[in-house]
Amino acid sequence: MGTEHLEDAPEFLMTDKNFEYIRTLAYQQTGIVLPERKKHMVYSRLCRRLRVLGLSDFNAYCRALEKDHQELPNFINALTTNLTSFFRENHHFDFLRDVVMAQWKKSGKKRIRVWSSACSTGEEPYSIAMTLQPLLNQSQLDIKILATDLDTNVLAKAQAGVYPQESLDNISPELIKASFSPLGNQYEVKQSLKDNIHFKQLNLLQPWPMKGPFDVIFCRNVMIYFDTDTRKQIIARFRTLLSNDGYLIIGHSETLHHISEDFTLIGQTIYRPIS
Ligand SMILES: C[S@@+](CC[C@H](N)C(=O)[O-])C[C@H]1O[C@@H](n2cnc3c(N)ncnc32)[C@H](O)[C@@H]1O
Structure with a gap:
């Protein structure tokens, strides 16, 4: 049971406040609307950035976004959906x-x-x-x-x-x-x-x-x-x-x-x- 709990625990903590900060910033910067139902998608796309930056939780990631603008392009790139194909909608x-x-x-x-x-x-x-x-x-x-x-x-x-x-x-x-x-x-x-x-x-x-x-x-x-x-x-x-x-x-x-x-x-x- 203990193991199950550990497996279910998210790798990084993302509070409601963190998600609110992320979706407001995404909207301001890109126009992309991220409703509550996309929280899991946002979490998994941004986890990679936390790993790269060696951060322990989304509080630290939001602070990094606030502090300097260098992370902003990576943040944006992580949140865009890029699905496409040749002659799509032919x-x-x-x-x-x-x-x-x-x-x-x-x-x-x-x-x-x-x-x-x-x-x-x-x-x-x-x-x-x-x-x-x-x-x-x-x-x-x-x-x-x-x-x-x-x-x-x-x-x-x-x-x-x-x-x-x-x-x-x-x-x-x-x-x-x-x-x-x-x-x-x-x-x-x-x-x-x-x-x-x-x-x-x-x-x-x-x-x-x-x-x-x-x-x-x-x-x-x-x-x-x-x-x-x-x-x-x-x-x-x-x-x-x-x-x-x-x-x-x-x-x-x-x-x-x-x-x-x-x-x-x-x-x-x-x-x-x-x-
Ligand atoms: C799903 S893809 C569509 C690609 C292609 N037009 C198609 O229909 O196959 C959406 C693209 O829109 C881009 N995008 C999202 N927000 C944008 C914005 N504010 N300005 C320019 N491009 C944006 C994303 O980066 C992504 O590559």
């Missing part, structure tokens, strides 16, 4: 190819800007680049993909562009051949594809240095972590950076209903601005 890439690229061709558009605004480990912007591949070698076109995320760890992985074979399951053998080079038992995105993507750390809550206009903005599977006010603010700012004939693409469980009147739904989680 209908968005079909739409990009069949509708958007066809529209650009018809209008003779030369300058094309696409923003992957929560790019995680890079699968989303590389899927965009693979979709745009037929246009990328056309010297008369000026195409740039901006890929941003708050989390510096995932951004470093995105920039490296090296992925295990199993993560390429959604990609045809022809596209793998055209887009990746084998690297040991992994695959690296070809430099010619990487060259079209500009990776940058950017917190959606803070000022954005870009002027736009963007032709397509991907903001997928990040707004689910935000509250309504944060969503409203970010969507309003997307509108100012999106060209009048551009598209805003969001995640499968997200909606602009009750969030913005500036957009109209024209496909599955695909919006156009109302001009």
Whole structure:
């Protein structure tokens, strides 16, 4: 019985006050809402930081966060959820190819800007680049993909562009051949594809240095972590950076209903601005 009790005891003590401090700081810094039901997840994600820092409990960790800001990026990186995959929600890439690229061709558009605004480990912007591949070698076109995320760890992985074979399951053998080079038992995105993507750390809550206009903005599977006010603010700012004939693409469980009147739904989680 004694052993059972010991096994159940948490490695580090996290008081309600500690959790309150952590979730307030996370909200202020990232917009991510951490309700009570996520306490266990927060605990297990931050335990690693306590071990690295050699701290004995969450009181000490909260003090470390208060004392100097060096721990803040690690704190943020530990709390973000980075799940992604190549051609996730594939209908968005079909739409990009069949509708958007066809529209650009018809209008003779030369300058094309696409923003992957929560790019995680890079699968989303590389899927965009693979979709745009037929246009990328056309010297008369000026195409740039901006890929941003708050989390510096995932951004470093995105920039490296090296992925295990199993993560390429959604990609045809022809596209793998055209887009990746084998690297040991992994695959690296070809430099010619990487060259079209500009990776940058950017917190959606803070000022954005870009002027736009963007032709397509991907903001997928990040707004689910935000509250309504944060969503409203970010969507309003997307509108100012999106060209009048551009598209805003969001995640499968997200909606602009009750969030913005500036957009109209024209496909599955695909919006156009109302001009
Ligand atoms: C679940 S991933 C989504 C990745 C990709 N967009 C997709 O749909 O597959 C969410 C990403 O949002 C990022 N994120 C969370 N809060 C953010 C913020 N305030 N600013 C920018 N990125 C943020 C996280 O770091 C994470 O990489």
